Amino acid sequence: MRKKELVIGIDIGGTNTKVGIVDRNAKIYLHFDFPTRSEKPAEDLFKRIFDKIEQEKSELPENGVLMGVGVGAPNGNYFSGKIENPPNLKWTSVDVVGLIQKYFDLPGVLTNDANAAALGEMQFGAAQGMKNFIEITLGTGLGSGIVVNGQLVYGHDGFAGEMGHVIVIKGGRLCGCGRRGCLETYASASGLRRTVFEILAEENQPSSLREIPYEDLTSKMVYDAAVQGDAVALEAFDFTGRVLGEALADAVAYFSPEAIILFGGLAAAGDFIFVPTKNYMEKNLLPIFRNKVKILSSGLPESDAAILGSAALIWNELDQGKV
């Protein structure tokens, strides 16, 4: 019987860690969720994942062969194979590739979650066949994975692609990184919330959003208000799209991508975010780039995207003979 090549895709998040066993066609055979529990050593998490896979192995195709493990994690560094000082996790430094070797005895590779999403998009989603594109994850923050000549941009030290920390408004909003005016303080779920509160403070329109405390306001609520025609919600989406569109115009000057792909919670707002983003980008583009760059929604199912991205990461390495 011809062997069936499979990989393990792991996405480590602040609260939950998702694990899947995936083939080359994005078919997920096994799918587990674990609480990350970063108050314990990372070794505990890897041991739980390993034990669970061992236990469920009989569910895999009979001819299945595990080829490698791909991991996406906040601050995951491709070159060192380590997670260093991750935001939202209590670990300081985790040798992920070392732990993969110890527990699975398989080739392992690590990158950050946004880069993994870009590789997933290229292998299984909206960027299939593209050599130059930018994947933007609009979650609590803004992550980006940038592909040039068919390869991820890791830069000299593995930390490239930090588009969320490009400064778009000098002296603007305070960012988690300690600086002011970073793109992610505007174009993200938390940025949208800040924008709503700014508009509520500056303008006088009645709005259902005036009833909701800051800590409770989600981008879904802003979306629901926009659907009802709430003026504050609509203005907040327009402003978010403007800041993002202007930043994308600059990104196009650097990369001249075929497409920019928006992914994550805020992208689910559909036209409310895509239309102003596209319009303000076009308005600000250097003439030679106008009407050339597509803005697309992700072709990955949101629930499995992180696992598929991590799986794409290891497939990519295996195919290039790098691991």
Next chain:
Amino acid sequence: MRKKELVIGIDIGGTNTKVGIVDRNAKIYLHFDFPTRSEKPAEDLFKRIFDKIEQEKSELPENGVLMGVGVGAPNGNYFSGKIENPPNLKWTSVDVVGLIQKYFDLPGVLTNDANAAALGEMQFGAAQGMKNFIEITLGTGLGSGIVVNGQLVYGHDGFAGEMGHVIVIKGGRLCGCGRRGCLETYASASGLRRTVFEILAEENQPSSLREIPYEDLTSKMVYDAAVQGDAVALEAFDFTGRVLGEALADAVAYFSPEAIILFGGLAAAGDFIFVPTKNYMEKNLLPIFRNKVKILSSGLPESDAAILGSAALIWNELDQGKV
């Protein structure tokens, strides 16, 4: 006798076109300058270059073999092999690779002048051995050539690397591209002149620069004034370095380069431009990038850099078997 491989490097400028015959070690065997004369068809220029090389061929090493032709030109497109609507040239569209084949019967390759400079730097200059760096040409405008994973970033259509047209001050100075606030309206020889005039208008310090009409003011004059301690000249360099340094901090977030290399007329101002640029960049960097990214002067001799860049372009293609 073992053959000696040589290439022709051509740099087409608004006024003059430089041509050199170059070996793999940056040795230039023949060196010519031609008036570009873009009021005539581009074919006229290529015919003059071809005739001159034919005429002087006996000066080349006896075992010399011409392998190809590399051309750097404003708006030169790597993918199409054409110059399209170049600034400062009267041509609308020139099929450069076609003209090379017609006159020289050799493989030809074209890119813009800033990209050629980056390749020259990688092959012969300060970026030898680097895989990730940004070359910035501070001339009348600001050109950039960006190298990622050892390859030039051309993007989807060959027009990537337009860092001069990243918008750094919204609603700022009018740019030749028709938009406002582009980096090159601040960080370039002409940007420095505009800055001097802005400071002369806003401040009251005595300055030798108050004697000079706008059209006559060169960056060399601003440099000479700075050497004499002229307060306006010093402030103008500091402001230029601030705008450039802030833009570089954003570029580092995208690319995480090993080094940023400054080249061209304004870079000749040495510490007056390098010191503020470095300081403002460091001050604005995301913490993970601090004290990691070198800012270097070009390792290419200014007079031959354009020819060496064009030569590197064709060596690069020949070595990769692309032509």
